[in-house]
Amino acid sequence: xxxxxxxxxxxxxxxxxxxxxxxxxxxxxxxxxxxxxxxxxxxxxxxxxxxxxxxxxxxxxxxxxxxxxxxxxxxxxxxxxxxxxxxxxxxxxxxxxxxxxxxxxxxxxxxxxxxxxxxxx
Amino acid sequence: xxxxxxxxxxxxxxxxxxxxxxxxxxxxxxxxxxxxxxxxxxxxxxxxxxxxxxxxxxxxxxxxxxxxxxxxxxxxxxxxxxxxxxxxxxxxxxxxxxxxxxxxxxxxxxxxxxxxxxxxxxxxxxxxxxxxxxxxxxxxxxxxxxxxxxxxxxxx
Numbered sequence: 268x269x270x271x272x273x274x275x276x277x278x279x280x281x282x283x284x285x286x287x288x289x290x291x292x293x294x295x296x297x298x299x300x301x302x303x304x305x306x307x308x309x310x311x312x313x314x315x316x317x318x319x320x321x322x323x324x325x326x327x328x329x330x331x332x333x334x335x336x337x338x339x340x341x342x343x344x345x346x347x348x349x350x351x352x353x354x355x356x357x358x359x360x361x362x363x364x365x366x367x368x369x370x371x372x373x374x375x376x377x378x379x380x381x382x383x384x385x386x387x388x
Numbered sequence: 389x390x391x392x393x394x395x396x397x398x399x400x401x402x403x404x405x406x407x408x409x410x411x412x413x414x415x416x417x418x419x420x421x422x423x424x425x426x427x428x429x430x431x432x433x434x435x436x437x438x439x440x441x442x443x444x445x446x447x448x449x450x451x452x453x454x455x456x457x458x459x460x461x462x463x464x465x466x467x468x469x470x471x472x473x474x475x476x477x478x479x480x481x482x483x484x485x486x487x488x489x490x491x492x493x494x495x496x497x498x499x500x501x502x503x504x505x506x507x508x509x510x511x512x513x514x515x516x517x518x519x520x521x522x523x524x525x526x527x528x529x530x531x532x533x534x535x536x537x538x539x540x541x542x543x544x
Contacts, residue, residue, distance in 0.1 A: 281400060355395045357432050362393055362407050364429035368419055369411035 275323040276347045284308070285316050289325060292339035296329060302337065405507040413498040416505060417476045420494065421445050426453075435459060447473055451481070468492075483509070 279285055288302055303313040317337060320326045324343045329336040394406040409416050419425045423441040431438055432455060440454025449470050456463040464486070471491075472480035479494045488511060495506045 277400070355393065358395065358405055358407075359393045360433060361429055361431065362409075364431065365416075365419055366409065368425060368428045369409055369415055372415050372419070372425075373411060 272324065272343060273347060276325065276343045279319050279323040279325055280347070282316065282319075284313075285320055288313075288316060288320065288337075289339060289344075292326060292337060296336040296338040298334045298336050401511045401513060403509045405505075405509070407505050407507075409503045409505065410501070411503060412501060413476045413496045413503045416496055416503045420479070431455070440465065444470075445473065446470065 280289075284306060287305070291297060291302060291305070299310055299313060299317065302317070303310050306313065317326065320337075321328070325340055326337045327340050329338055392407075394404075396404045396406075398404055419429065421443060423443050426443070427438045427441045430441075430453065436455050436457050438453065438455050440452055442450075442452045444450050447470055450467065451470070452465065452467040454463065454465045466483060466485045468482040468484055470479065470481045472478060477496055479492075481492055483490045483492050490512075491510045493508045493510075495508075497504045497506075
């Protein structure tokens with residue numbers, strides 16, 4: 268299924284702790300301990316969130332074997348944003364056409380009413 | 389811009405589209421329910437045509453839409469059944485698009501000559517929601533496929 272990675276990205280983003288982790292990593296890489304610090308959460312709990320983010324390709328693990336710093340990977344986020352934007356664009360094109368059609372119907376209105384009035388009179 | 393198109397995903401199985409039109413509700417209703425009017429705007433990206441537009445506007449009635457891209461021969465269809473119809477206010481219908489089936493509710497509210505349309509599209513799962521709108525989104529998806537290939541290779 269071509270869209271499975273989008274699914275993983277959206278699932279990863281659908282959690283406030285994970286979004287906060289990504290926000291922290293946007294400022295620079297960090298170890299699990301450093302990431303766990305702001306949350307009232309154990310390291311194993313944070314590690315669970317990190318696994319979801321890793322599976323979605325949103326973070327990667329750095330070379331340092333001891334620290335194992337997590338790093339933000341932007342590509343899946345870019346894809347998710349692009350996906351939403353594409354969808355919005357298509358809908359907006361439709362509604363721009365509908366705006367034009369509605370303007371046409373509005374200007375046709377009074378003329379049609381005038382015809383009816385003449386027929387009655 | 390308060391009238392502009394809003395697209396939100398309030399839950400992982402829904403998409404909500406909101407848009408304000410500078411026209412009375414009756415006109416917006418007609419534009420959504422009369423085939424000759426629907427064909428004027430429900431076209432998707434530029435360069436697509438809508439050769440099929442059948443609407444049997446009654447509870448239990450069916451509709452069928454078909455789009456085509458003359459430049460490359462691509463074509464696809466959408467169809468469904470009307471569940472509820474309350475003229476100028478509300479339509480509820482099913483929507484089948486490829487493998488995805490969803491339930492759509494359209495509400496129209498008028499104030500000071502303007503009509504606010506709220507369209508709620510509800511899918512049976514997040515996967516179908518995400519998959520339903522992948523059709524036709526070529527450039528973005530191609531990059532995504534490449535990224536998926538890379539991820540699969542890394543995982544191997």
